[in-house]
Amino acid sequence: MIDKTIDKSLRWVDDRLGVAKGGRTFLDKIFPDHWSFMLGEIALYSFVVLLVTGVFLSLYYIPSAHEVVYHGSYIPLRGQKVSEAYASTVGLSFDVRSGLLMRQAHHWAADIFLGSIAVHMARVFFTGAFRKPREFNWIVGVTMLILGIVNGFLGYSLPDDLVSGTGIRIAYSIIESIPLVGSYIAFFLFGGNYPGNGLIIPRFFIIHVLIVPLVLIGLLAAHLGLLVKQKHTQFPGKGKTEHNVVGSPMFPTFMAKTTGFLFMVTAVLFLLGGFAQINPIWQFGQYEPYQISYAVQPDWYMGWLDGALRIMPSWEWVGWGHTIPLEVFLPAVIFPGIIFNILIVWPFIESRYTKDLAYHNILDRPRDRPKRTGAGAAMLTLLGMTFFASSTDVLANFFQLPLKDVLWFFRIAVVVSPIIAYVVAYKICLEMRAAEGIGKRKRAVVIARSESGEYSTIETAPRPGDGSAELDAIPVPTFIDLVPPELATDEGVRRVMR
Amino acid sequence: MTDGPRLEGPLPPAALDDPHLTPYAKHPERAQAVAAIAMVVGFLAFIAFGVAYWVDASTQWEAATLGVGLLFLGFGVTAWGKYLMPQGPFVEERHAFHSTEAEREAMTAAITERGGMVVKRRKLLGGLFLLGSTAMGLVLMFPLIRSLGPKPGETLFVTNWKKGSKLVTIDGREVSADDLEVGGVLTVFPKGFTGSSPDQVILLRLSQTLQPLTPPGRTDWGVLGYVAYSKMCTHLGCPVGLYQEQTQQLVCPCHQSIFDVAAGAIPQFGPAPRPLPQLPITVDATGILVAQGGFNQPVGPGFWERS
Secondary structure (H helix, E strand, O other), rough: OHHHHHHHHHHHHHHHHOOHHHHHHHHOOOOOOOOHHHHHHHHHHHHHHHHHHHHHHHHHOOOOOEEEEOOOOHHHHOEEEEEHHHHHHHHHHOOOOOHHHHHHHHHHHHHHHHEEEEHHHHHHHHHOOOHHHOHHHHHHHHHHHHHHHHHHHHHHHHOOHHHHHHHHHHHHHHHHOOOOOHHHHHHHOOOOOOOOOOHHHHHHHHHHHHHHHHHHHHHHHHHHHHHHHHHEEEEOOOOOOEEEEEEEEEHHHHHHHHHHHHHHHHHHHHHHHHHHOOOOOOOOOOOOOOOOOOOOOOHHHHHHHHHHHHHHOOOOOOOOOOEEEEHHHHHHHHHHHHHOOOOOOOHHHHHHHHHOOOOOEEEHHHHHHHHOOOOOOOHHHHHHHHHHHHHHHHHHHHHHHOOOHHHHHHHHHHHHHHHHHHHHHHHHHHHHOOOOOOOOOOOOOEEEEEOOOEEEEEOOOOOOOOOOOOOOOOOOEEEEEEEHHHHOOOOOOOOEEO | OOOOOOOOOOOOOOOOOOOOOOOOOHHHHHHHHHHHHHHHHHHHHHHHHHHHHHHOOOOHHHHHHHHHHHHHHHHHHHHHHHHHHHOOEEEEEOOOOOHHHHHHHHHHHHHHHHHHHHHHHHHHHHHHHHHHHHHHHHHHHHHHHHHHHHOOOOOOOOOOOOHHHHHHHOOEEOOOOOOOOOOOOOEEEOOOOOOOOOOOOEEEOHHHHHHHHHOOOOOOOOOEEEEEEEEEOOOOOOOOOOOEEOEEEEEEOOOOOEEEEHHOOOEEEEEOOOOOOOOOOEEEOOEEEEOOOOOOOOOOOOOOOOO
C-alpha cells in the first residue's frame, strides 16, 4: 500500500523533474565509516541547534541600547536602569518558559560548533584530506571557521552585559589600531567615538542573525555539495582504492546512524544548557564603559587573540606625525591575518613543495607525512600557547607566581614550543613508521578458562572491519528483502536480490 | 584519475546468505530489544518534558527530560543503523569529474573567440561599461558606508574636560577636597557628562610626600595629594579599575598593564605603551575639585592620526 503510494508520487515528481536516476544514486551513495568522520557532523548539528535556538531567542530579544527600568522577576536587578538589550536577555532567561534552557543551549552550541570545527579541521589537515581535488572545500571550511568566530563574538556581545561590553570596547580599539583607516572604520561601524551613537547593538544584531548566518548557510551548502560531488575520502584498507569508496550506504544505514547522531549531539547541547551555567549576565550586570570586573576572559575561541594581546610587548611606533599601535595591530590584526592566510593557502603551499599534482582520495596516516604532521603540531602548539596566555592573571594566582614570570614564560614559549612540537611530532612519526603492525586492527581473541583452571585462547569469527579477514566490498544491492519465514534459518539470514 | 568501471544493466544475483547484509549484531534480537528500550525511554522522556513544561518545572528538569529523550531516541536510531542494518562493506566507484580535453577547449574557445568577436572589437562599449560600473561602485559607498557614522575629525583628541569643569561622581555629586582619605580612589566625570566613556577619570588621593615624583612641569597638576588620570587604558581602552594602594599602582584587569600613579602613571608592566593622560586639577574657592584644563594627551588607545 505505502509502496504503491511512493511509486505513484515518485512517478509524478520524476515526470516533471527527472529525479529517479540521481535519487537512486544518492540513496546508494557510500559513506566510509570512521569515527573521525563524525567530527564535522558535530559541527553541522551544532549549527542546526544554533539556528533553532537562535530563532527562539530572536523572538524575545530586543536589540536596543535604549535605557529602561528593569521590572522582571530577578529581584536584585529590580528598579535598576538597564538597556533594553540587557533587560530583554535577562527577561528571556527568567520570565520566558524554557528561555534559559534555550539561551544556554545556544551559547553552548556556539562554543561546541567552533570546537568541533577546529577538531574536524585538524583531522582534515593531518590526514591530508585537503589535497587535490578538495582545495575548494578546505577554503570553504576555513572561511566558515572565520565567520563562526566572528559570529560567536557578535552574539556574545548582544546581551550588553559588563563582560561582553568590555569585549566590544577591545574590539573597537583593535579596529582603531589599523593604520590609515582604523579610526574611520571604527567610527563608521559604531557611529562615532566609542561607545558610538547607540546603534552598535542593532548593527551587531542584524549581522549576527541575518548576514553571517546567510553566508554560513550558503557556504555550508557548498561544503556539503562539494562533499557529495567529490565523494568522501577514505582511509587505506582492504579493497579501498583511489577510484572507489567503501562503506555503508546513504539509505538506510548512514541515514539512521547520522539521524541518531543529530539527536545525541542535540541532547548533549541541551543537557549542557540545562545543567552547566554559561554566561550568567545577571551576575555581571549591565555594561557601563567605566566599570569592569576582575579576571575577564572571552569565550574560548577568542582566547588565542586575547593571549596574543597580553604577551605582546608595548611597542608603539610613532613617527612622521602618526602612530601605529603595534602592540595592538600586530597581535590582533596581523597575527590572525597570517594564521588564517596560512590555513587558506596551505594546500597550495604543500603541493608546490611536494610537486604532487595527483588526485588523492585515500587519506594519509599522519605518521606517513612527518613534515606536515610536524607543521600541524607546531601550529596547534602556537595557538594553544597563545590560548593559555589569555589567562596569565589566573595562572599567576593559581601557581602563586609573579605575573611577570608567567608573562615571560609565555613570551618565550610561543617562540620555542612550536619548534619543539615540530621536532617531537616529526620524530614520533618516524618512530611509528619504523615499527611494524602499529595501528592495525587485530581480530578479537577470547581468553577462556577451563574448569581445571587452564587458560586457552579462542579466535573469534571474523567481523567486518577486522584486519585479518575483511569482506570484499560489493555494490549496494537493488533491494533487500526479508527471507520468507519458511526459508529463514536460525541466524535470521536475509535473502538478497540484486 | 581514470574513469572506474561503471556498473550498468541488471546486477548479478547474490547468495542468499550474503554476509554483507547480515546485521553487525551477533544477536539481532537482543540488539533490537536494546534499541526498542532506548526508544521507549526516549518517548517517555519527551512526554516528561511536556509535563515539565506544563507544570513550569525548573530549567534542570526541562534539560534532563529533553536531553534524556534526545539521547535515548538518538541512541536507539543509531543502534538500529549500526547493528541491524546492512553494513557492507559496499563499494561505489568514483568517476573522474573533469571534462574531456575537447570539452575544455570548447569552453575556452567559447570565451576567448566569442569574446574576441563581440567584446574586443567593441572596446569603446567595454570601456564605458567598466567606467559606469566603477562609478556606481564608488558612489554606492556613500550611502552604504559613509552614512554609517561621522568622520573622526578632532573627536579622538578632545574630551569634555575644560578649565573649571567640576569633578562629579557617577551620581552627579560634586567632589570636595575632603571626600577621599589618603589611599582612596573614585571614578569621576566632568559635570554634565556623567557616564561618558572618553571623559572617565580616576581620582586618587596619594600621600603628599610622593608629590616630588610627579613629572617635571606637572607639580601643580594635583592638589592636596589628589591626582587625576584618564581611566581609559592606553592599551585597548578598558577602564583601569584596580588600584593597589601599597604599591601605588593602577592595574588594568583586561591585559594586566600596570601604571605607576606616583610617577605620572607611566606603564611599568604589560602591553600598554603610554602613560595614562593626566588631568590637571585644583580646588576652587568653595572647596570643590575642578579641572585646570583638558588632558595633557589624547585619551585611550593609539590610532593612526595621533602624533
